[in-house]
Amino acid sequence: MKISDDIQKLLPFGYLFLVIMGILKECFFHYQLGINILKYSTIIDILISPIATFTSNPIILVFVISLFIFHYHLPSLLAKYNDRKFVIRTFELKKIEGFSEAETKSYFNSVSVKTLAAILCSFFLGYGLAGGYFTGKKIRDHKESYNYRINYNNGKSEEIFLINTNSLYYFYTVKGSKTIKITPLGAVENMELIENKMVTKGLFLYNTSL
Known part of the structure; x- marks a missing residue:
């Protein structure tokens, strides 16, 4: 399948966004344990942080792959069902009357990218905060598994x-x-x-x- 020009232009920024999210996730996780993780990390650690997060669990990996596949096809789904009230409310779509074909395609691409970014942001921050909290609680309560x-x-x-x-x-x-x-x-x-x-x-x- 051919990747649209809009998506291709955003790919470098997309990876930078993932790296930043990976750093924030690690910082939030380790901060709750009293660790400044950036002091103990190399550039390679930072660059692969989002990949390490995605591959840390098979369920997470399947979820992330499904997420990217869904949002890759989302613009065409929005173009097809943009008149449905549920779709309009969920993605906060604006009216596209008077838009050219190129403008319509670009608009739906931007909606898809913004939605994906919001979900990934919630995932990384939630993962870091919840992971750090529950790990710290295990240690405080002596409920760790010494495997x-x-x-x-x-x-x-x-x-x-x-x-x-x-x-x-x-x-x-x-x-x-x-x-x-x-x-x-x-x-x-x-x-x-x-x-x-x-x-x-x-x-x-x-x-x-x-």
């Missing part, structure tokens, strides 16, 4: 609740403590997923966050 054992290069091991990880650091709490530890990946030999008794090397967990 991992971290093995350090010095031979020491600890059972942990893994909060997050990026290209440089692990963020976690140790069993029996509310204190959040931030450990460089280089200080860790490997990590064991206790439930499945399988060893996962440090960078295996890298796709979970900023």
Whole structure:
């Protein structure tokens, strides 16, 4: 399918928007845990933050793909059903009488883009705020799941609740403590997923966050 000129022009700005949303999501999430995540992030972490968020869970990935597919076809749906009251109220459409074909197409494209941007903004901010709140509550109430054992290069091991990880650091709490530890990946030999008794090397967990 041919992508319209309006959409093609917005693609670079669209990715910039996603990066900004990814940064805000991570900041809101970690701020509630007392972490300034930008101090512990690289440029690569920041650039892939929206991709990491989208791929963090299969349900989220399916939702996001469906969202983009729907909004790709939304302009043609609006052109077809723009006289329906429900559609007019939902998308706050204005009358298009007197619009040329090109103006009508551009208008419906802009409505689709604005709607998609609003949904993504709500998703990222809601994800960050809710995720940080419930993670913090788990730690305060000692309701974490200590599913991992971290093995350090010095031979020491600890059972942990893994909060997050990026290209440089692990963020976690140790069993029996509310204190959040931030450990460089280089200080860790490997990590064991206790439930499945399988060893996962440090960078295996890298796709979970900023």
